[in-house]
Amino acid sequence: MNAKPTSSPNDSGQPSDDVRKPRSDGEQSRERLLHAATRLFGQQGFSKTSTREIAQAAGTNVAAISYYFGDKAGLYQACFSFMCAEPGAAIAAFDQPHFTLRESMQGYYRQMLAPLMEKPEEADVMLRLFYREMLEPTGLWAMEVENNIKPEHRALVALICRHLGVAEASDDIHRLAYSIPALCIQFLISKDVINAITPHLLSTPQAISAWSDQLVDFAEALVYAQKLKLQRKA
Structure with missing residues (x-):
C-alpha cells in the first residue's frame, strides 16, 4: 500500500x-x-x-x-x-458503437501516441521503464498485461468482428488485432532510427499527427484486406 x-x-x-x-x-x-x-x-x-x-x-x-x-x-x-492510463480509459477512446472503422482507428492511435505528442520526454522515460520491466520482470508487467493490454485486445477483436460482420473471432482476426498495435509499437521503438535517418518526421506535434493519420490508413487497409479474404472464402 x-x-x-x-x-x-x-x-x-x-x-x-x-x-x-x-x-x-x-x-x-x-x-x-x-x-x-x-x-x-x-x-x-x-x-x-x-x-x-x-x-x-x-x-x-x-x-x-x-x-x-x-x-x-x-x-x-x-x-x-x-x-499508465486507468483501466478502460484507452478502450473508451476507440470502442464506441456509433464509431465508423476509421473513427475507431483514429481513437486507437490517438491514445497510443498522446504521450509522445504532449510530453515526448516523459514518453521516452515511460517506454524505458516498460522495456526494463519486460527484461527484468517484477510482476508489474504481467499485471499490466492482465489489467490493461488483454482487455484492450479483446475490445479490438470485438470491434474488428463487428466491422467484418462475423460473430466469432478466428485466429486470423486475433493476428490482425495484434498487428494493428504493432504498427504503432514499431514506430515507438524505432524512434532513434527514424531520428538518425529522417529526423523531420518526428520533429513537431504536426509530424507525429501525420504518423497517426497514416497509421489509421494502414489499419483500415488491413481490416479491409481481411474482409476481402473472408468474401473470397465465402
Whole structure:
C-alpha cells in the first residue's frame, strides 16, 4: 500500500485545510520522486536503483519515499500507476458503437501516441521503464498485461468482428488485432532510427499527427484486406 500524507483534525473536530487540500510543496516533492524514480528505474532496473539515489535525484530525503510510498517497491508500483492510463480509459477512446472503422482507428492511435505528442520526454522515460520491466520482470508487467493490454485486445477483436460482420473471432482476426498495435509499437521503438535517418518526421506535434493519420490508413487497409479474404472464402 502506498503511504499518503495525512494530518489531524483541528479543534472543532473538522478536517484541517491540509486534509482537504494537499500541500503544494508535498505534491511537488511526490511528483519529483515519481519522475526521478521512473527515469532511474528505466535506466538501471529495480534492483540496481537505490532509494538514496532516487531521493538525491529528486532533491529530497530518503524518508520522503517511506512517507509517500511505503518503500522502494511501493514507489516502483506508483511509477507504473503514474504513467499508465486507468483501466478502460484507452478502450473508451476507440470502442464506441456509433464509431465508423476509421473513427475507431483514429481513437486507437490517438491514445497510443498522446504521450509522445504532449510530453515526448516523459514518453521516452515511460517506454524505458516498460522495456526494463519486460527484461527484468517484477510482476508489474504481467499485471499490466492482465489489467490493461488483454482487455484492450479483446475490445479490438470485438470491434474488428463487428466491422467484418462475423460473430466469432478466428485466429486470423486475433493476428490482425495484434498487428494493428504493432504498427504503432514499431514506430515507438524505432524512434532513434527514424531520428538518425529522417529526423523531420518526428520533429513537431504536426509530424507525429501525420504518423497517426497514416497509421489509421494502414489499419483500415488491413481490416479491409481481411474482409476481402473472408468474401473470397465465402
